[in-house]
Each structure stands twice: as C-alpha cells, then as structure tokens.
Amino acid sequence: MIRIKRSRVILALVIFGVSFWLMLYWNVSSVYARHRSQYFGLRKDVIDLALDMHTARDEDKEEAYSEAYLKRLGEIVTADDQRNYDSGFHSHAFNQMLSDKLSLKRPLPDVRLEKCKDKTYPEDLPTASVVICFYNEAKSTLLRTVNTVIERSPAYLIHEIILVDDYSDFDYLKDELPHYIQNNLPQVKLMRTSKRQGLIRARMVGAKEASGEVLLFLDSHCEVNKGWLEPLLFAVRNDPHTVSVPIIDIVNADTFFYEASGLVKGGFNWGMHYQWDPLTQDETKEVVKTVEPFKSPTMAGGLFAMNRLYFQTLGEYDSGMDVWGGENLELSFRIWQCGGQLVIVPCSRVGHIFRKRRPYGAPRHDTFTRNTLRMVHVWTDEYKKYYFHINPSAENVNYGNISERVYLREQLKCKSFKWYLENVYPEQLHKLPNLEKSKEDNLRPENLKSQYKTVTRAKGLLKHAGSGLCVESEKTEYDKRALLTLALCNNAERKQMWYETEQKDMRLANLLCMDRDSAAGPYARLMKCNGSKTQTWVWVKKETRSQLVNPTTSECLVTTGVEPGSFLTTGSCGDSLLMQFSFT
Numbered sequence: 001m002i003r004i005k006r007s008r009v010i011l012a013l014v015i016f017g018v019s020f021w022l023m024l025y026w027n028v029s030s031v032y033a034r035h036r037s038q039y040f041g042l043r044k045d046v047i048d049l050a051l052d053m054h055t056a057r058d059e060d061k062e063e064a065y066s067e068a069y070l071k072r073l074g075e076i077v078t079a080d081d082q083r084n085y086d087s088g089f090h091s092h093a094f095n096q097m098l099s100d101k102l103s104l105k106r107p108l109p110d111v112r113l114e115k116c117k118d119k120t121y122p123e124d125l126p127t128a129s130v131v132i133c134f135y136n137e138a139k140s141t142l143l144r145t146v147n148t149v150i151e152r153s154p155a156y157l158i159h160e161i162i163l164v165d166d167y168s169d170f171d172y173l174k175d176e177l178p179h180y181i182q183n184n185l186p187q188v189k190l191m192r193t194s195k196r197q198g199l200i201r202a203r204m205v206g207a208k209e210a211s212g213e214v215l216l217f218l219d220s221h222c223e224v225n226k227g228w229l230e231p232l233l234f235a236v237r238n239d240p241h242t243v244s245v246p247i248i249d250i251v252n253a254d255t256f257f258y259e260a261s262g263l264v265k266g267g268f269n270w271g272m273h274y275q276w277d278p279l280t281q282d283e284t285k286e287v288v289k290t291v292e293p294f295k296s297p298t299m300a301g302g303l304f305a306m307n308r309l310y311f312q313t314l315g316e317y318d319s320g321m322d323v324w325g326g327e328n329l330e331l332s333f334r335i336w337q338c339g340g341q342l343v344i345v346p347c348s349r350v351g352h353i354f355r356k357r358r359p360y361g362a363p364r365h366d367t368f369t370r371n372t373l374r375m376v377h378v379w380t381d382e383y384k385k386y387y388f389h390i391n392p393s394a395e396n397v398n399y400g401n402i403s404e405r406v407y408l409r410e411q412l413k414c415k416s417f418k419w420y421l422e423n424v425y426p427e428q429l430h431k432l433p434n435l436e437k438s439k440e441d442n443l444r445p446e447n448l449k450s451q452y453k454t455v456t457r458a459k460g461l462l463k464h465a466g467s468g469l470c471v472e473s474e475k476t477e478y479d480k481r482a483l484l485t486l487a488l489c490n491n492a493e494r495k496q497m498w499y500e501t502e503q504k505d506m507r508l509a510n511l512l513c514m515d516r517d518s519a520a521g522p523y524a525r526l527m528k529c530n531g532s533k534t535q536t537w538v539w540v541k542k543e544t545r546s547q548l549v550n551p552t553t554s555e556c557l558v559t560t561g562v563e564p565g566s567f568l569t570t571g572s573c574g575d576s577l578l579m580q581f582s583f584t
C-alpha cells in the first residue's frame with residue numbers, strides 16, 4: 001500500500017514539475033512573442049517609427065539623446081518641413097514633426113540620484129493598472145508613453161494598461177489605434193467615451209475598468225525612465241494611504257531634449273494655482289543622502305500612483321468638475337485632510353512634455369474657476385476669503401451643487417484646512433494675502449500662475465564687484481517692467497533676493513525675470529518669466545572676470561554708475577569694473 005502511494009506521489013510530482021515547466025516556458029515565450037510582434041504586421045508609418053530604435057547601437061545611445069542629435073533630426077530643411085512643423089505645433093503645442101521621427105523607446109539619460117541606481121525592492125509589490133487618458137493626442141507621443149511603460153517595467157507588475165480616449169476627433173485615433181493595439185499590445189485595453197467627458201471624468205471611467213491593486217495615472221505624452229515603477233509601488237505597498245508621485249522630468253516641447261528636474265515639491269498660491277517649491281538645502285541634503293520619498297503638500301496631478309480601493313473610499317474625483325483644472329489640489333487636500341499622505345519618490349523619474357499652452361479649448365470655457373470654486377467651498381473653510389480677495393470676480397461664478405462632496409468630507413471625518421496649513425504647508429501661512437490691502441496690491445505675480453516650470457539652482461544677492469552694492473528692483477519685487485538699480489546690500493530685502501534657475505534665468509524673489517529686450521529700451525528690467533531668450537543669463541568667469549552675459553546678444557550686464565540708484569543695462573563685454581558681478 002505504502003509503496004503504491006509513494007509511486008503515486010512521485011508520479012504526481014513529475015506531472016506537476018513538467019506542467020510547471022511548460023507553463024513557465026509558455027509564459028516566457030509568449031512574452032517574447034508579444035514583444036516581437038510589436039514590429040510586424042504594422043502599417044508602414046508605424047513600422048518606421050518602431051524601426052529606428054533597432055538602428056541605434058549601444059554605443060550610440062548617449063548620442064541618441066544628445067542635443068546635437070535631436071537638432072539634426074529636427075532640422076527644418078524644406079518648405080514642407082516647415083509646414084509640417086507648424087501644423088504639428090498648431091495641433092499639439094509641441095514639435096510633433098520631431099516626435100514622429102524619434103524612436104518610440106529612444107534611450108534616455110539615467111538621471112537618478114546615485115543611490116537610487118542600486119536600490120532593490122521586494123518582489124511582492126502590488127500590481128498596477130496604468131490609466132492613460134487622452135484627447136486628440138499625437139500618435140507618436142501616445143505610443144511612446146505606452147511603449148516605454150511596457151519596456152521599462154517588469155511585466156509582472158503591469159496588471160494592465162487602460163487607455164481612455166476621451167472622444168477624440170482625430171481619425172487615426174479612431175481607426176488606426178484600435179487596430180494597432182489589437183495586433184500588438186495585448187496588455188492594453190482601449191476605451192472610448194461616448195461623448196467628451198474631460199480629463200477628470202475620463203479618469204474615473206478608466207479607474208472603474210481597472211482591476212489591479214494600484215492605479216497609476218499617467219499623461220498621454222510621457223516617457224517613463226529606467227526603474228520608474230518599483231519605487232512608486234513600494235511607497236504605496238508600505239502604506240495604502242500613501243499616494244506616490246514620481247519626479248517629473250522635462251521633455252522639451254520643441255527639441256525633445258530630456259532634462260532632469262531638481263528636487264521640488266508641490267505647493268499652491270492663493271489664486272489656487274499649483275506651484276513648484278524648491279526643497280530647502282537641508283531637505284535636499286537629506287533626500288540625496290537617503291533617497292527616501294518626501295512629503296509634498298500638493299501634486300501636479302497628471303502622474304501618480306494610488307491604491308485602487310483607497311481611491312474609491314476617498315471619493316475618486318469630484319464628478320461635478322469639468323474637463324481639467326483644480327482637481328489636483330482638490331485631491332491633494334482631500335488626501336492630507338482625510339488621513340492619507342502624499343509623497344514624491346525621488347528614485348522614480350518620468351519625462352513629461354511641458355507645453356506652454358493647451359492646444360485644445362474646453363467645451364465650456366473657464367472650467368478652472370468653476371472647479372476651483374467647488375474645491376475651495378468644500379475644503380478650505382475660513383481660508384477661502386483669501387482666494388476671493390484675490391479673485392473677487394469668482395464670487396459670481398456658478399459652481400453647481402456641492403452637497404455630495406460636503407457630505408463626503410463629513411463621512412470621512414476629515415481635518416480642517418487650518419490643520420492642513422499648519423502641519424503640511426506651514427510656509428504658505430506666511431504668505432496670506434493682506435486683506436487690508438487693495439485687491440490690486442494682492443495681484444502680485446506670486447499669487448498668479450507661474451508660467452512654466454523652473455528649478456532653482458542658487459539663491460542670493462547679486463553684488464556689483466566695484467561698488468559692493470547689490471542689484472535690486474527700483475520699485476518692488478513684483479512690479480512688472482520695473483528697472484533694476486544698485487542699492488546697499490541687505491539680504492533681508494526681498495527685492496534683492498535673486499534666484500538663479502536651472503533654466504538659466506534670474507528671478508527676483510522667485511517672481512519676475514531679469515529681461516533685456518532691446519525693443520523695450522536699453523535697460524535691464526523685470527518681466528514676467530516666459531522662457532524668452534532675452535531672459536537667459538549665463539555666468540562667464542575667467543581669470544579675474546565674473547560677468548553675467550545675455551547669450552542672445554553676447555552682451556554683459558553693466559551698471560551706469562557706482563552709486564546707489566545707478567541703473568543696470570547691457571553692453572559689449574570688456575574688462576570694465578562696471579561689468580563685474582558676483583552671486584553671494
């Protein structure tokens with residue numbers, strides 16, 4: 001009896017072993033086939049897109065993301081190129097022509113902090129449903145988002161990828177894309193809304209379809225970078241009430257150059273616009289040392305990972321919000337006030353194309369104000385008076401019925417906005433608009449929307465070497481068009497505090513930019529920061545010289561005298577002491 005039993009056991013083990021091996025083999029080979037099939041049976045234009053990655057040899061990799069390579073590839077030679085370039089920009093507000101020429105998974109520089117590179121994560125990470133919503137996205141940017149997710153994530157962690165087409169008009173999204181996905185991307189589910197829902201409701205559609213443990217929202221014009229997924233999931237695994245956000249690197253909308261972002265966290269101003277706040281030096285040191293996730297008061301909104309059940313119990317999104325705007329602050333406040341936390345994960349990096357404008361209009365205009373009003377009324381308690389002081393006209397805007405969201409807040413027993421400010425964003429308590437002052441006074445640029453993302457490199461006084469005086473605004477730090485003058489140095493004076501950014505502009509009090517637009521007269525002045533070349537300044541230091549040069553004109557910043565009150569202008573560079581500055 002015993003003998004028979006034993007042989008049965010052995011037989012069972014053998015059968016089990018063989019089938020296990022077969023399963024494993026089948027799995028591996030189907031993953032392999034899946035990857036291979038991406039390049040076969042496609043339309044020619046898609047093949048062309050996919051093929052150029054095969055021509056890149058390893059040693060060419062660095063070359064393939066260099067500025068020089070991108071410049072060559074994006075060169076406009078013929079009139080056709082120009083038309084192509086213009087129409088791409090018109091539709092998408094980025095260089096679609098160049099995007100279409102770039103590989104769907106071009107190599108990217110590994111810009112992670114050193115310590116991130118050999119960090120390991122446990123194998124039992126939760127699986128992700130990646131949800132990508134889009135409206136009239138370009139084919140190449142959309143597919144590059146999807147392809148980089150597939151290529152740069154361990155397959156077993158991607159439960160599925162859900163694409164939600166929010167009723168796009170473009171034909172290729174209706175015909176070609178479903179076909180392409182069906183033939184090549186088995187892990188991708190494509191859904192299409194039956195009418196335009198807007199980003200916010202489209203995300204809820206995607207989230208309802210999802211069945212992975214973690215929801216991972218991405219914009220439709222991203223490129224995820226090496227090792228992006230594991231640290232995001234790890235943060236969420238350790239605490240399901242933690243929502244994790246990657247560092248969002250910059251893919252230049254014109255050149256497609258991939259640029260690392262510095263360490264910043266999310267904030268907001270009292271106009272209820274999102275803003276990036278640089279970490280303090282101590283915070284930066286700590287993050288570089290530990291590469292641990294750090295707390296962020298808000299998030300930009302496009303890219304984050306969140307436990308799927310937590311997303312549901314926390315009330316998803318406010319379905320009364322239209323299209324876009326305000327939902328990121330609403331969710332951020334809700335997370336913090338209702339017992340969760342929001343962290344930025346320094347080891348996870350995702351490139352995102354930052355556009356200077358939205359290429360499409362909203363069906364109903366100014367959804368931003370309406371959405372923000374809903375958020376302000378539900379979450380900000382007595383602090384809403386500051387928002388209205390800055391936006392008096394918002395008081396007359398209809399924001400619909402918010403009773404469900406107010407009820408949600410009660411049900412979840414959420415904390416007050418005062419608690420949030422004191423505990424999560426104390427910096428902002430020092431920047432309350434002055435209710436005594438006129439509305440106009442409060443319309444300072446710091447309370448308005450910052451125009452594009454910048455990362456501060458250094459902060460300090462701009463000192464004229466010859467006189468020992470410092471460069472300041474002739475008026476206040478928030479007076480647009482104000483000229484610059486020399487004054488006695490005082491590092492408590494906000495109008496002398498300059499921020500040098502990675503984008504190579506000089507921002508006074510982190511608000512307005514030093515500009516040298518010759519059309520506006522001979523003087524250096526403060527202008528709204530917009531990335532214009534006339535706002536670019538680089539230090540040229542050689543031997544005893546230390547000069548601030550505007551590369552557009554190759555002119556140097558120069559003072560008209562050495563007394564307080566002397567103005568700043570620019571002139572051809574030379575040895576003059578009037579052109580020597582230091583940043584201290």
Ligand SMILES: *[C@@H]1O[C@H](CO)[C@@H](O)[C@H](O)[C@H]1NC(C)=O
Nearest residue numbers: 400401402403404405406407
């Ligand atoms: C707002 O909506 C709730 C239910 O969602 C309803 O009970 C209430 O009557 C509505 N209020 C108004 C003013 O329509």
Ligand SMILES: *[C@@H]1O[C@H](CO)[C@@H](O)[C@H](O)[C@H]1NC(C)=O
Nearest residue numbers: 517527528529530531532533
């Ligand atoms: C930036 O703004 C100035 C005027 O404020 C304008 O002349 C210039 O063209 C703008 N540049 C860009 C790149 O938008």
Ligand SMILES: [Mn+2]
Nearest residue numbers: 219221302353
């Ligand atoms: Mn985006």
